[in-house]
Amino acid sequence: MKLPEIRRFNMDDELFICSQCGYCSAVCPAFKELTARWESAGPRGKLLFTKNLFLGKDNINKTFAENVFKCSLCGYCKEVCQVSIDLVTFWQSVRAEVFRNNLWPTPLHDLKASMQEEHNVYNMPNEDRTIWSFEVEDLVEEHLNSDAEIGFFVGCVSSFTGRLASIPEAFIKILDNLSIDFTLLGEEEWCCGSPYFLSGAFPLAKELAEHNIKKFEQLGVKTLITTCAGCYRGWKEEYSHLGLELPFEVKHAVEYLAELIDTKKLKFKRVQDIKATYHDPCEIGRLSGVYEAPRKILRSILHLDFIELPKVKQDCKCCGGGGVLKITNPELALKMGLKKIEEVESLGVDSVVSACPACYLNMEEAIREKNSKVKMLDITQIVAQALDL
Ligand code: SF4
Numbered sequence: 001m002k003l004p005e006i007r008r009f010n011m012d013d014e015l016f017i018c019s020q021c022g023y024c025s026a027v028c029p030a031f032k033e034l035t036a037r038w039e040s041a042g043p044r045g046k047l048l049f050t051k052n053l054f055l056g057k058d059n060i061n062k063t064f065a066e067n068v069f070k071c072s073l074c075g076y077c078k079e080v081c082q083v084s085i086d087l088v089t090f091w092q093s094v095r096a097e098v099f100r101n102n103l104w105p106t107p108l109h110d111l112k113a114s115m116q117e118e119h120n121v122y123n124m125p126n127e128d129r130t131i132w133s134f135e136v137e138d139l140v141e142e143h144l145n146s147d148a149e150i151g152f153f154v155g156c157v158s159s160f161t162g163r164l165a166s167i168p169e170a171f172i173k174i175l176d177n178l179s180i181d182f183t184l185l186g187e188e189e190w191c192c193g194s195p196y197f198l199s200g201a202f203p204l205a206k207e208l209a210e211h212n213i214k215k216f217e218q219l220g221v222k223t224l225i226t227t228c229a230g231c232y233r234g235w236k237e238e239y240s241h242l243g244l245e246l247p248f249e250v251k252h253a254v255e256y257l258a259e260l261i262d263t264k265k266l267k268f269k270r271v272q273d274i275k276a277t278y279h280d281p282c283e284i285g286r287l288s289g290v291y292e293a294p295r296k297i298l299r300s301i302l303h304l305d306f307i308e309l310p311k312v313k314q315d316c317k318c319c320g321g322g323g324v325l326k327i328t329n330p331e332l333a334l335k336m337g338l339k340k341i342e343e344v345e346s347l348g349v350d351s352v353v354s355a356c357p358a359c360y361l362n363m364e365e366a367i368r369e370k371n372s373k374v375k376m377l378d379i380t381q382i383v384a385q386a387l388d389l
């Protein structure tokens with residue numbers, strides 16, 4: 001059978017629905033930043049090549065495989081597709097074909113080895129998963145593997161990247177400040193499997209997913225919260241593609257915090273005196289539709305001068321931090337980050353706020369590269385500041 005993965009994802013008809021209009025290529029933020037903008041590297045060209053593979057007119061090859069990963073899976077192409085092709089699932093199914101044909105980009109093999117040996121993306125001993133907690137050690141110890149209805153899934157990026165430690169730290173300080181009981185897994189937390197979903201290796205994620213679900217279920221968790229947009233979509237959407245049912249609901253921290261504002265449990269004491277904008281992370285924004293919760297939070301913080309970017313919500317320009325682009329094509333990811341920071345700078349704001357550690361890392365790198373005065377902030381950090389924590 002030609003392209004079994006494309007069939008498995010029910011994407012074979014889509015190959016023939018595509019009218020080759022090129023709207024997708026016109027908006028693709030990754031394609032725009034390529035030095036050599038060959039049609040074959042843009043979404044329309046890649047879709048046409050996939051159709052030729054399906055019809056047996058061509059053979060899958062390394063150049064095509066490399067082009068398939070010159071994409072951050074931001075979903076902007078899906079947004080503009082005039083015949084409504086679910087292009088994010090489509091690219092994931094094409095990546096699954098690349099994986100099946102053993103044509104993965106080299107860095108993904110290292111990632112796979114790390115996920116299999118250490119259960120995290122950084123090839124660090126998983127016993128060090130609470131390394132981020134040096135400022136809040138007592139709090140983590142008190143809640144580690146305790147029974148609670150709220151579970152906090154920290155995620156690999158915040159757990160192991162020193163300069164992001166303040167994201168989970170801020171979030172648990174907020175919970176503690178509001179006397180909300182919670183639990184977290186520490187070294188028993190395994191990667192959510194999102195890098196496998198993004199790279200087309202869905203079956204490899206199953207062991208990780210089953211482990212995490214079982215651990216939180218044993219602790220009596222009813223609501224699982226994460227501060228990472230990638231983990232959120234992994235848990236909320238992709239686990240169902242593995243045939244797994246969750247015994248609890250999943251929320252991104254912004255959804256949970258916005259609910260606490262609605263129920264008047266979260267009230268900001270401290271006045272912020274900054275001018276900030278918000279970047280919608282693709283995985284909670286365009287791909288999940290969580291647009292209002294972060295805006296509600298930012299608008300609730302007194303004296304925070306909140307200014308929207310020219311392109312927001314479903315039209316938000318991807319920062320380049322997702323879709324394993326940072327691993328497979330770091331230079332392209334940085335170029336996209338630089339474009340994003342240019343857009344932020346055009347507003348004259350002090351800070352750009354986001355709700356995803358992967359966005360944070362890529363935009364922060366772009367800020368440094370550009371020598372920009374803009375400050376990168378995660379929304380949990382700004383909430384903690386507004387509570388004087
Ligand atoms: S998902 Fe984003 S980066 Fe990938 S092809 Fe579509 S628009 Fe381009």
Ligand code: SF4
Pocket residue numbers: 017018019020021022023024025043044047077080081082083084085
């Ligand atoms: S926008 Fe949709 S129909 Fe047009 S070329 Fe892209 S995938 Fe095909």
